[in-house]
Amino acid sequence: MNDYLPAIYLSGLLILLAGLGVFVLRQIIKTRRLDKTYRQLQNKIKDGKGAAQDYYQLGSIYLDKKLYVQSINLLQKALKSKEEIEPENQALIHNALGFAYNTQEQYELAIRNYKDAIKLNPNYVVALNNLGNVYEKKQLTNKALETYQAALAVDPNNKAAKRRAESLQKRVGAPKSV
Secondary structure, eight states, rough: TTTHHHHHHHHHHHHHHHHHHHHHHHHHHHHHHHHHHHHHHHHHHHHTTOOOHHHHHHHHHHHHOOOOHHHHHHHHHHHHHHHOHHHHHHHHHHHHHHHHHHHHHHHHHHHHHHHHHHHHOOOOOHHHHHHHHHEEEEEEEHHHHHHHHEEEEEEEHHHHHHHHHHHHHHHHOOOOOO
């Protein structure tokens, strides 16, 4: 058995290194694909051929890169686009804008955009969760609880809303609902 021990350790190390290699390779491919999309969208917008979807996609990339000011500008341009945008897509843009404002601690603007997203798509659970989160940050516990309960009315299995609602209910001593 002791004769095989170094071979077992070496095999384990090789498997670990192979797994890490695959992970790194996947990250490189993902990053290159994202950079390619980023360049294409920038060129399209710079040439004046950008559509609302292009502004939204580039704004989302900027959000991922934590470039919130640039993201806000692009997302606003997506909303101001002359082409007709479906309400569901407008809701996505407003939610992304709300997220960008939230990260910048511009809570009133975040709330306005989350509410606009919910107005466009009342069943948009992500926007409801995000709105509840902003209300919590602003110490508006009752509004946050109501918002999380609204999210649970749409999606009773929403773990984030359920966890936050239970926490807030304990804080305010409200009876459980949903």
